[in-house]
Amino acid sequence: MALQHTGGVDSATSRRAGLEDAGAIADLMIRSRRAAIGAIPAAVHPDGDTLMWITTTVVPEREVWLMEDVDSRPLAVLVLDGDWVDQLYVDPAFTGKGLGSRLIELAKARRPAGLQLWTFSTNAGAQRFYLRHGFVVAGTTNGSANEENAPAIRFAWTAP
Template sequence: MIRSVGLSSNGHVDSAAPRRAGSEDAQAVADLLIRSRRAAVDAIPAAVHPDNEVREWIRAVVIPEREVWLMENAGSRPLAVLVLDDDWVDQLYVDPAFTGRGFGSRLIEFAKSRRPAGLQLWTFATNTGAQRFYLRHGFSVAEATDGSGNEEKAPDIRFVWTAPP
C-alpha cells in the first residue's frame, strides 16, 4: 500500500491510499488527535483527559484493538487519521493545517469500503461542520442526546450510513 500522500497543484489530496497504523505510529497518532481537538475548541468541548492519558490510550487500546488508518505526507507525517471499531467510526481527525483538502473525504469513503454493510458515529451537536460533512457523505441522523452518556456531558448526534441497495 502507498505510504505517502501527494498533494495536487491546488493543495488537495491525490490518489494515494491510507496506510494501516502500527505500534510505532502511536505517538504520531496521539499527537494528531490532540492537535486536532485543540484546534476545534470552538466546535467541540475541550478534552476531558490530559495529553498523557490520551497518548497511553492510543498506545495501549486504540492501536492494538482497533483499525487505525493514516494518510501521510511524503515525509511520513500523519495528516489525517481514521479509527474504526467494528461498524463505528470511532475517530476521524485531520491535521488543522490540512483541513479542506479532501483527506477526511478520502478516509470516510475508505471506511465505507471497509464496512460496506454500514457505519455509525457520534458527533457533538455543536460541531455543525462535522454534521454537514457527514450529511454530504450520505449519513443520516439516527438520534440526538442530551450528552448524559458521553464523558464531556455535551449533547451529541448519532449518524448512520447504509449502503444503497
C-alpha cells in the same frame, strides 16, 4: 509549533497504523481537538492519558488508518471499531482538502454493511460533512452518557 508537510494532499496515501505510530496519532488527535475547541468541547483527559489510551487500547484493539504525505508524516487518522467510526481527525492545516472524505470512503469500503458515529451537536462542520457523505441522523442525546457531558448526534450510513 506546526509540522511542515511536503507534497500536496493529492499525493497522500493511506495505510494501516501500527504501535510505532501511536505517538504521531496522539499528536495529530490532540492538535486537531485543540484547533476545534468551540465546535467541540475541550478534551477531558491530559495529553499523556491520550497517548496511553492510543498505545494500549486504540491501536491494539481497533482498525486504525493514517493518511500520510510523501515524507510519511500523518495528515489524518481514522479509527474504526466494529461498524463505528470511532475517531476521524484531520491535521488542522489540511482540513477541507479532501483527506477526511478519502478516509470516509475507505471506511465505507471496509464496512459495506454500514457505519455509525457520534458527533457533538455543536460541531456543525462535522454534521455537514457526514450528511454530504450520505449519513443520516439516527438519534440524539443530551450528553449525559459521554465524558464531555455535551449533547451529541448519532449518524448512520447504509449502502444504497
